[in-house]
Each structure stands twice: as structure tokens, then as C-alpha cells.
Amino acid sequence: MNITEFIHNLPKAEIHVHLEGATEPETVLELAQRHKMLDRLPSTQLEDIRQWFVFRDFPHFLEIYLTIQDLIRTPEDFALLTYKCAEKMAAQNIRYREVTFTPYTHTNYLDKGLGIKDILGGLEAGRVQAREEFGVEIRWVFDIPRNLGFDKAGNYKPECAERTLEYAIEGKEQGVVGFGLGGFEVGAPPEPFAHSFSEARAASLLSVPHAGETEGPASVRGAIEALDADRIGHGVRAIEDSELLLLLKERQIPLEINPTSNICLHVYRSLAEHPFPHLDRMGLFVTVNTDDPPLFNATLNGEYELLANVFGYQVHDLVRIARNAFVAAGVEDEVKQRLLSEFDKQSTELLEQLEKSDQ
Ligand SMILES: [Zn+2]
Structure with a gap:
């Protein structure tokens, strides 16, 4: 068994x-055909759409992202996306995914005539099918598109945070476990959202804001102090502030790190500059994830391979990092314990097999 096979066989979680x-x-093309919206795509040929997906720069990334959002029109579309997400999980032996979704964009920002009940129904149908067909578990983080929380003059508008919170609470029965803050970090600091995050935590939702990706340490500090973050989306730029690093270490607040995404979006120029191994060595709680996998030509297994091939991680360390994602997951305790004991059993067996094959 080589390292690629070991990583593939390792049960994984992605948060x-x-x-x-x-x-x-493939799914983008299917949705465009389904809704007779092929004019939104640069071509009707799958190969051309694959080419279109190859990462170029942030505006191009955004163009594709907005096209995808626009092509999702019905509850069945949400079910399809969820099902396809699960198919990719099964193909990479990802046992659990906590998937971030921005309901406000579909219910309020774009006019599709969809209500939250339609969306929750679609997501749930996909999730049930995913469990039945692939045996994988999905939970949701509903996130606020933070840039819509401010008007042009930079004044805070509570509407989108309040709606998103309502939707997240309504979705708890359908697997919503976290409350997030996404979108453009620059010019949209965490502090004004404190009220909604405190209500979310009171409703037993995890506080999981993005911070410290395009903005620096102040954003991470704000996420911890004002939003009581249970985890930080990205958080890599905490590396710029030694006191903040100590705080993250002391509290063992998990960081959801996405190395390839950070390179594509120019948070770092190269993997050699990426702080993942430093944050880990300093004793912070780190996990590895993909953010938007096809848009960055990334896979979760590929990210683990980077840890091995670029940062020199050994198999025991890969197992430790993989386990962290299960520990940091927001899934209910009973399922988490089951996933963790399966992980421990299978990872131990894999390490034994590897040792034997080396002898
Ligand atoms: Zn993200």
C-alpha cells in the first residue's frame, strides 16, 4: 500500500x-439543461465547461459561483446537489461532511419564488438518499453572506443575519448544526453579527465563522471574542499575531484550513509559504479541507497528499489530522462517537497493514 492508497482508504471527515x-x-450542465438555461453557460459541451472550471482568478471564480447559484431553481435541484456531493464523498471515503450553505441568497437575494421550506425539503431529500445509497452522513452549516449585512455606507443591516438564523433554527430537525459567516471578509467585520451568533449558540448551533482568510488577525480575534467561535473557517492569518496564536492554542479552537483554496485565492503565493505545518507544530488544533473542490481542482484526498508530499507528514500525523475533523464536527454525540470508533478501528488496521507491507 503506497501513501495515495493509504490516504484513500483512511475514513475521513470534512468540515x-x-x-x-x-x-x-456535469451537474452544472444538467441543471442548465433541466431549466433551459444553457445560454448562461459558455458552451453546451461538457469538455468546454470543464475547461471553464479551471481556476484562473477571483473574478472568474465568482462568475462560475454566481452561475451555479442562479441555476439552482427547485427543491429537486437542491436534492441533486446534495446527492452529487455524497457521491463524491463515497468516491473518496469521506464518511462525514459538514456542508456550508447560504439559504439567504436563494430565498431573498435572488428572486426564485423559493421559500425556506422548499429548500429544506430538497436538501433533506438529498441527505436521506445519500445516507441510504452511500452510507455517508451530512450535516449543514447555514451561513450569512456577510457583505449583504452592510449598506453602501458601511452601516450594519441586521436583516440577512436574522433571516439566516431563523432558517438555521428551522432546519435543526433536518441536520443544521452550525451557524456561519461567509462571503467577502474585507469591509465586513464580525462584531456587528454578535447578537445573531449569541442567539444561535443559545439555540445549540455551533458558531463557525470564516475569519483570517483575506483579513488578518483582528478578524480572527473578533470571531473569538464577539462571536464565541467554536471553530474558525480558515484562520490561517492568525500566524501574524503571536498572542492570538497562544489564545487559539490554549482554547484548542479548531481551524478549518484549506491549503489549495488559499493558494488559488492568493492568501499565500505558494505552499512553501503556507502556515499549515507551523500552526500544527505550535500545537493549534488543525483540520484540512477543500472549501470549493472542483473550482480549485482540489479533492480532500489530494489535500492529504499535499500534507505528505509537500509538508513531509508521516502516516501517524495524517491519522491524527484526519481524526481532528471528526472530533471538531458538530454532529450529535451519538453519531460522532460511532464515527470516531469506526475511524479508530479502521485507521489502526490500516497502520498495521502498512507496517506489514513494509516488512
Ligand atoms: Zn469557505
Whole structure:
């Protein structure tokens, strides 16, 4: 068994991945055909759409992301996206995914005539099918598109945070476990959202804001102090502030790190500059994730391979990092314990097999 096979066989959890951002070119084409919206795509040929998906720069990334959002029109579409997401999980032996989704964009920002009940119904149908067909578990993080929380003059508008919170609470029965803060970090600091996050935590939802990706340490500090973050989406730029690093270490607040995403979006120029191994060595709680896998030409197994091939991680460390994602998951305790004991059993067996094959 080589390292690629070992990583593939290792049961994995992923806690930072966006539903729209996980949509593959095939599904985009299927949705456009379904709704006779092929004019929104650069071509009707799958191969061309695959080419279109190859990462170029942030505006191009955004163009694809917005097209995907626009092509999702019905509850069945949400079920399809969820099902396809699960199919990719099964193909990579990802046993659990906590998927971030932005309901406000579909219910309020874009006019599709969809209500939250339609969306929750679609997501749930996909999730049930995913469990039955692939045996994988999905939970949701509903996140606020933070840039819509401010007007042009930079004044805070509570509406989108309040709606998103309502939707998240309504969705708890359908697997919503976390409350997030996504969108453009620059010019949209965490502090004004404190009220909604405190209500979310009171409703037993995890506080899981993005912070410290395009903004620096102040954003991470704000996420911890004002939003009581249970985890931080990205958080890598905490590396710029030694006191903040100590705080993250002391409290063992998990960081949802996405190395390839950070390179594509120019948070770091190269993997050699990426702080993942430093944050880990300093004793912070780190996990590895893909963010928007097809848009960054990334896979979760590929990210683990980077840890091995670029950062020199050994198999025991890969197992430790993989286990962290299960520990940091927001899933209910009973399921978490089951996933963790399966992980411990299977990872131990894999390490034994590897040792034997080396002898
Ligand atoms: Zn993200």
C-alpha cells in the first residue's frame, strides 16, 4: 500500500466545504439543461465547461459561483446537489461532511419564488438518499453572506443575519448544526453579527465563522471574542499575531484550513509559504479541507497528499489530522462517537497493514 492508497482508504471527515462550491461541471450542465438555461453557460459541451472550471482568478471564480447559484431553481435541484456531493464523498471515503450553505441568497437575494421550506425539503431529500445509497452522513452549516449585512455606507443591516438564523433554527430537525459567516471578509467585520451568533449558540448551533482568510488577525480575534467561535473557517492569518496564536492554542479552537483554496485565492503565493505545518507544530488544533473542490481542482484526498508530499507528514500525523475533523464536527454525540470508533478501528488496521507491507 503506497501513501495515495493509504490516504484513500483512511475514513475521513470534512468540515469546511460549500454546497454550491462543490458542484461539478456535469451537474452544472444538467441543471442548465433541466431549466433551459444553457445560454448562461459558455458552451453546451461538457469538455468546454470543464475547461471553464479551471481556476484562473477571483473574478472568474465568482462568475462560475454566481452561475451555479442562479441555476439552482427547485427543491429537486437542491436534492441533486446534495446527492452529487455524497457521491463524491463515497468516491473518496469521506464518511462525514459538514456542508456550508447560504439559504439567504436563494430565498431573498435572488428572486426564485423559493421559500425556506422548499429548500429544506430538497436538501433533506438529498441527505436521506445519500445516507441510504452511500452510507455517508451530512450535516449543514447555514451561513450569512456577510457583505449583504452592510449598506453602501458601511452601516450594519441586521436583516440577512436574522433571516439566516431563523432558517438555521428551522432546519435543526433536518441536520443544521452550525451557524456561519461567509462571503467577502474585507469591509465586513464580525462584531456587528454578535447578537445573531449569541442567539444561535443559545439555540445549540455551533458558531463557525470564516475569519483570517483575506483579513488578518483582528478578524480572527473578533470571531473569538464577539462571536464565541467554536471553530474558525480558515484562520490561517492568525500566524501574524503571536498572542492570538497562544489564545487559539490554549482554547484548542479548531481551524478549518484549506491549503489549495488559499493558494488559488492568493492568501499565500505558494505552499512553501503556507502556515499549515507551523500552526500544527505550535500545537493549534488543525483540520484540512477543500472549501470549493472542483473550482480549485482540489479533492480532500489530494489535500492529504499535499500534507505528505509537500509538508513531509508521516502516516501517524495524517491519522491524527484526519481524526481532528471528526472530533471538531458538530454532529450529535451519538453519531460522532460511532464515527470516531469506526475511524479508530479502521485507521489502526490500516497502520498495521502498512507496517506489514513494509516488512
Ligand atoms: Zn469557505
